Amino acid sequence: MKRLGVMTSGGDAPGMNAAIRAVTRRALSLGIEVYGINYGYAGLVAGDIFKMERSDVGDIINRGGTMLYSARYPEFAQKEGQLKGIEQLNKFGIEALVVIGGDGSYHGALRLTEHGYNAVGLPGTIDNDIPYTDYTIGFDTAVNTVVESIDKIRDTAASHERTFVIEVMGRGAGDIALWAGVAGGADEIIVPEKEFNIEKIAQNIQDLRARGKKHTIIVLAEGVMHADEFMEQLEQYGDFDARGTVLGHVQRGGSPSAKDRVLASKMGAYAVDLLNEGHGGIAIGTENNKLTYHGMLDLFDSKHKPDLSLYDINKSLAK
Amino acid sequence: MKRLGVMTSGGDAPGMNAAIRAVTRRALSLGIEVYGINYGYAGLVAGDIFKMERSDVGDIINRGGTMLYSARYPEFAQKEGQLKGIEQLNKFGIEALVVIGGDGSYHGALRLTEHGYNAVGLPGTIDNDIPYTDYTIGFDTAVNTVVESIDKIRDTAASHERTFVIEVMGRGAGDIALWAGVAGGADEIIVPEKEFNIEKIAQNIQDLRARGKKHTIIVLAEGVMHADEFMEQLEQYGDFDARGTVLGHVQRGGSPSAKDRVLASKMGAYAVDLLNEGHGGIAIGTENNKLTYHGMLDLFDSKHKPDLSLYDINKSLAK
Amino acid sequence: MKRLGVMTSGGDAPGMNAAIRAVTRRALSLGIEVYGINYGYAGLVAGDIFKMERSDVGDIINRGGTMLYSARYPEFAQKEGQLKGIEQLNKFGIEALVVIGGDGSYHGALRLTEHGYNAVGLPGTIDNDIPYTDYTIGFDTAVNTVVESIDKIRDTAASHERTFVIEVMGRGAGDIALWAGVAGGADEIIVPEKEFNIEKIAQNIQDLRARGKKHTIIVLAEGVMHADEFMEQLEQYGDFDARGTVLGHVQRGGSPSAKDRVLASKMGAYAVDLLNEGHGGIAIGTENNKLTYHGMLDLFDSKHKPDLSLYDINKSLAK
């Protein structure tokens, strides 16, 4: 292989830049040229593509966001869009591709592989909701961002009895809520994967207050509902003086954590090695603390499962 | 003076603990006993008071919140409440008081001074809205907390044209919004002290987008309106794909910044020195980079003014 | 089991408090009383032991250090010390023990188990050098602390050609250096587990400078040598204008990262469950992303191995 391309697609995740750096440096160290594709599949189709040098990725390992920008481009699902993309790949002489993004971006990668352009996917998203990988690039950083906010809320010592509801990201997954909930010492964690009963939660808060615990912290995954709706429901069972925090896109940014940088570096180098060995249509993951890969079709048939043991552990530790 | 009391009142502010430490250590170094009063005026009336030793304030200089808790106790405005408080002061032999909080808590302090118990106020609030002081204890930390969030939002590089609205605290004051807006490089700052026109803001965003700037950051002081209402109004003028972030009580917590710890330490020591010289009914501030004090009555007649030059500077730097 | 004890021993590690909290809350949730032992084995022998309530561990999950203090007590290796310790265990009715610390503290735990007092070890140290566990409690936080420092050094843009040598902890292990080196994008990583040649390193720096890279960052594990000695050797091969940073005990403190809090919480709960099932003389670890345990004797016969793949990856990414 003489020339590969790299792009980021879907939502931002801290560590994407570290992954781009690893792909670029690894490839260059093997004598493979690297072309960066801006704006994901949209940029591919538009030919927004440029040759990457070693120095282009110097000083990006600690930067949040992605130097290659990102976009959603549903048109790539159509053959027409794919053919336009291939036209550009040919024009730039790109033989293979590394796609860093959520598993939604893997579909286009599989299509390109089927057309003869091997593509490998790296799991880049804060939601940690990609199958066949215990962790995605960006997840650890997002959890730490949420935990820092919970820590600050914890400091609040007003004597009023208050309930704080922190709405966190995750789309349909409860991973961020579970990890941040345990690490933040939350009193309740509400996730899509677990049933919950608002009345019981209200009762629990009353019990905690009766025991002298004035502040209650509830971590709520956005996949369940939004904070204001949750607080509205809660207030039907008592006067909780509930306050909401919606961190929003703050969770998608920031300098990546050490873990995300190392994961991104390992995965990026691995992606290049796998492409160099002729693999395509595969998605890289970390399972049992080792790097692995699976055919993308297998991913599309699977559903990610969060570590629900954290839910039970927290119930026991929060009491 | 042989014995003084110290309390925190109103909302939390990072640096309150550093102030408590400074008051305690300074007093002890002058041979004055220190009694801590939990839960502000509510705790005073309830006699929730204890003798403070040097070691009680070891390791609190970097802690957010307040070790003496805080409360709002409107009953202290009535003479009956004040007399109950005085009963406790007598019971514990407390001759004078340091009150750390917003200027709302200064009223009780002035009443006690009139009754013969000298009280000095220290400006502890994140809102920076106390007259006769350029900075309040907790303001610098809160601004930095907001700025860290803006920095993370800035990383988001999706190609969609998005507008981020960050709602910040301040009650009726625009200080946090002004400082965080300038430091965060916001495109628009909306504060109670300045008129604004949503249509013009919408137009400005369109212009920035036309110039290639995809992301717009708007910092909105809660004293104007909430983020969701603002975004609703904005969307009447175009499709801005607006996203809101409401940091909420995150802004009240966290380890105090260096500036807040130094300010709290200086003010705490100064408060003790002033009480030792027989002053009472005064509020400490920092003006022109020097510690000053004013009669509380003067404060009640005045209104804090934020540094509006920041508003104009940002208009010029954000274009 | 009706009553267990918990202690921390050896050097500090961020996350120890989260582990203490998990042990305490888990035990209480199962109806088991918990006694905290201050100052490790020294405190055990001295009877510095107290009953722990649920509230004693509220608000410690985010605190660095350990609320139970720590000590080194070599005398516990002698039978006499052990018998004194047992005397205290009997006096307080403690049947079993959780010991959080480095594997050095496991020896005393095994001795107590042999005497009939089941003890379980939790790996608490920043050095990550305990066998049979991929990660120790405190390691992730320490790595992030080092990486934040490397990030700040990276900002330095003076035109002089400078070489920065950052000496990091780890005792005889290169784990912190490896992870921080990769995450920090270091140009060289020097660890005890890998041979190195100062002359080649000097040559590499000259090459990088010839290519336009003015700043070189070298991460040096203290187990190899100290920074000043390294710089002295380096300067024999050229004028590198080398600057040293020795973070020292900064690496042992700070609020634990999300990963360390979750690891500590899982391990702490697991320790209680294992003791409740009658296990003793075992050490808990995380292997292949799952919690495991091994007999302590097995640990004493083994040597931890760092992830040396990071060394090779960095050589390839740093070029």
Add this chain to the structure above:
Amino acid sequence: MKRLGVMTSGGDAPGMNAAIRAVTRRALSLGIEVYGINYGYAGLVAGDIFKMERSDVGDIINRGGTMLYSARYPEFAQKEGQLKGIEQLNKFGIEALVVIGGDGSYHGALRLTEHGYNAVGLPGTIDNDIPYTDYTIGFDTAVNTVVESIDKIRDTAASHERTFVIEVMGRGAGDIALWAGVAGGADEIIVPEKEFNIEKIAQNIQDLRARGKKHTIIVLAEGVMHADEFMEQLEQYGDFDARGTVLGHVQRGGSPSAKDRVLASKMGAYAVDLLNEGHGGIAIGTENNKLTYHGMLDLFDSKHKPDLSLYDINKSLAK
């Protein structure tokens, strides 16, 4: 004025980028073209100069270091160097200059002014040692960096009695040591501006230990001596198990604090306004919380004085 230049000179300071942004945006908003000069006076002489657009300074407000790099160029003290610099100014049509750096870089600025090219100086250095300004750009950030390290050292709870010596920057000034010492709750602060007696310090540590305070924290300004020499002297008076931390260049980097960004923004805009009014050979400062300026000659005749009240306050609060 139609065209001005901007450069950074001397050591790095966080906030330099924010100042560059403010100068650039303010000038552009007034219809003045801006040229960036890389590598200070060295780059000026070499003609390493380029036209700056609005977008060149987007996304730099939160970046440490300086996008214009920096250098020391002693040759500029000679007329020959100055004439070469002027040649380049003429070549690029630059009429005036903003120089951001330590007061060492003001000399060249004054020379250029004398030659007819108005230059204004902005105080950019972490050392806070420039006369006629209470704060320099970068000082607040550096103090916070040191304080975060002290906070982490504070967590260390080993029972050994240890003394931690943290060597901080400042060249000949004690400002960083004073502010970080107070904010970090240090037991001793050693600065060039105050006499000290190692024997008395040793005695103080013994007294603190006798009172139960196991850990002592000493903040030492590098202008007095280095940490290892200090510890060597200290150990002559007892066994203090002293540990040193040398943060080094970590103090020069990092994302600027909110205060530094606001200061840099205000000063940068002010510099452009002053040049636009025809001023030259002046240095901007902040005194009594207001922006001011003074003739550079006045600065060269003066010596900065740190806030030594902090020294006395800390003696009283640390006891």
